[in-house]
Amino acid sequence: MSEEEVKVEIGNEIPEKELLIDRDKYLAAGVHIGTKLKTKHTLKWIYRTTSYGLYVININLTDDRIRIAAKFFSRFPPEKILVCSVRRYGGQPVRKFCEIVKAIPIDRRFIPGTLTNPMVSSFMEPKVILIIDPHADKQVLKEAKAARIPVVSLIDTDDMVDGIDLVIPTNNRGRKALSLIMYLLARQILREKGDILPNEDLKVDISEFESKIVAK
Numbered sequence: 001m002s003e004e005e006v007k008v009e010i011g012n013e014i015p016e017k018e019l020l021i022d023r024d025k026y027l028a029a030g031v032h033i034g035t036k037l038k039t040k041h042t043l044k045w046i047y048r049t050t051s052y053g054l055y056v057i058n059i060n061l062t063d064d065r066i067r068i069a070a071k072f073f074s075r076f077p078p079e080k081i082l083v084c085s086v087r088r089y090g091g092q093p094v095r096k097f098c099e100i101v102k103a104i105p106i107d108r109r110f111i112p113g114t115l116t117n118p119m120v121s122s123f124m125e126p127k128v129i130l131i132i133d134p135h136a137d138k139q140v141l142k143e144a145k146a147a148r149i150p151v152v153s154l155i156d157t158d159d160m161v162d163g164i165d166l167v168i169p170t171n172n173r174g175r176k177a178l179s180l181i182m183y184l185l186a187r188q189i190l191r192e193k194g195d196i197l198p199n200e201d202l203k204v205d206i207s208e209f210e211s212k213i214v215a216k
Contacts, residue, residue, distance in 0.1 A: 019063045020184050026059045029176040033057070034157030041161040045169035055157040057169050065168040066181070069152050070188035072166060073128065078102035082126035084110060084140045089175040090132040092211040093182035100186040100202060103130075106140075115143035128152065133172050134159050154181060179210035 034055035047058040081103035085094045091107035098105035113120040131137040131153045150165040154172040171177040183206045190196045
């Protein structure tokens with residue numbers, strides 16, 4: 001069975017509802033494809049387990065959380081929103097998201113002290129932080145907690161959510177999944193702020209959010 005057939009097979013039982021984008025696009029991007037591990041924190045987001053042992057994320061709940069997160073982010077000045085990722089496929093989605101929303105990106109190694117030590121050159125005081133992976137971005141999460149800065153994070157089925165204030169359950173490692181989630185979140189933030197109409201799309205394609213790095 002091909003990867004595309006697996007995506008459809010493990011997603012086609014999720015009940016339909018009105019979504020931010022066509023349901024098939026969520027499935028084609030693999031947003032619902034979790035890992036073979038789960039934590040007590042992610043049980044509520046898991047729809048079922050496949051015959052391959054993969055946990056399936058309920059895209060209805062993913063969609064709901066994107067809407068909630070967009071409302072939350074829309075309350076902050078864009079220059080006070082920090083978005084971080086050290087993941088291979090996280091850099092381009094973060095850069096494009098920040099370009100659209102006018103937020104601050106860190107798409108490289110996070111310098112210790114950036115949120116807690118005014119003496120380091122990279123020091124900043126954001127009002128809210130978005131991270132792609134709570135494990136990979138654990139230094140950001142640690143400092144945000146110390147600085148009492150609220151954190152929104154994408155989480156997969158094997159992630160812990162300690163120190164995270166708002167989660168968006170999704171495949172947070174797949175190239176296409178990341179690009180779609182960050183596109184939808186950016187679009188929804190602009191809709192919430194009234195920068196674009198409620199049914200208006202961004203003037204850039206989802207592909208511009210996708211990393212061009214080729215896995216080895």
